Amino acid sequence: MKIKLTNDGSRTLYSEKLNASYHSESGAWSESRLVYLEHSGVDSSLGSGDTTNVLEIGLGTGMNFLVTADRAIKFNTPLTYTAIDNFRPPTTLIRELSLQSQLHTPGLETAWLNYYDQPIQHAQPATWVPPVVFTPLVGQAESLIQDENLLPSCSFDAIYLDAFSPAISPELWTEPFFGDLHRVLKTGGRLTTYCVKSVVQKRLKSLGFHVQTPAGPEGGKRQVLLATKD
Ligand SMILES: C[S@@+](CC[C@H](N)C(=O)[O-])C[C@H]1O[C@@H](n2cnc3c(N)ncnc32)[C@H](O)[C@@H]1O
Helix, strand or coil, X not given: CEEEECCCCCEEEEECCCCEEXXXXXXXXXXXXXXXXXXXXXXHHHHCCCCEEEXXXXXXXXXXXXXXXXXXXXXXXXXXXXXXXXXXXXXXHHHHCCHHHHCCCCCXXXXXXXXXXXXXXXXXXXXXXXXXXXXXEECCHHHHCCCXXXXXXXXXXXXXXXXXXXXXXXXXXXXXXXXXXXXXXXEEEEEEECCCCHHHHHHHHHCCEEEECCECCCXXXXXXXXXXXX
């Protein structure tokens, strides 16, 4: 695994084994901000002071998490963030991403690196930096998502679906998996992702999601995906 510089000056990870980047090569931070924080409605909900519950599929480096936590801290709005992953990149690589350079809250990257270095407390909510409560879930997302005690129905305002592509992680783009994501979203909740493949849109629509394809980040994908639970 190595560090990759993306076109907006931010860095991400690249897996040679999978031949896949953790973020868009046209801009890691731009993607985190627009596709996940903004299109999901989380930015405006935190800005309005509304307690917000986010589920992320694919925590990876934690960049999407930090972008979101940064806003919650700025507005002092409670954020509960649950993130699933089955792999944890080494801390040395996370340190090389220089995540602080794009964050407003002083010391946020250091807090993340300190937290990241500890053994993972699976399914244990912890007040990471107030007002942010973080719950890591370790394992296969397609199995964990079926656990209704862990992930109760209608409990999330937003889902960041940041899996690798359907070619690399097909298990995270199936209709049954999307059905589970639909179950855990609140009515009116939003699922966002970078992938606009027609088969993905078709599967989401068949479950009753209202699917839109807003513009992607400047210099990046022309369109990204926003699916709302009606
Ligand atoms: C595109 S990366 C996520 C990038 C991340 N959101 C970030 O901000 O750095 C995809 C992530 O999905 C994880 N992953 C792949 N297959 C998975 C599965 N079946 N269940 C859980 N996590 C999976 C990978 O380990 C990887 O961290």
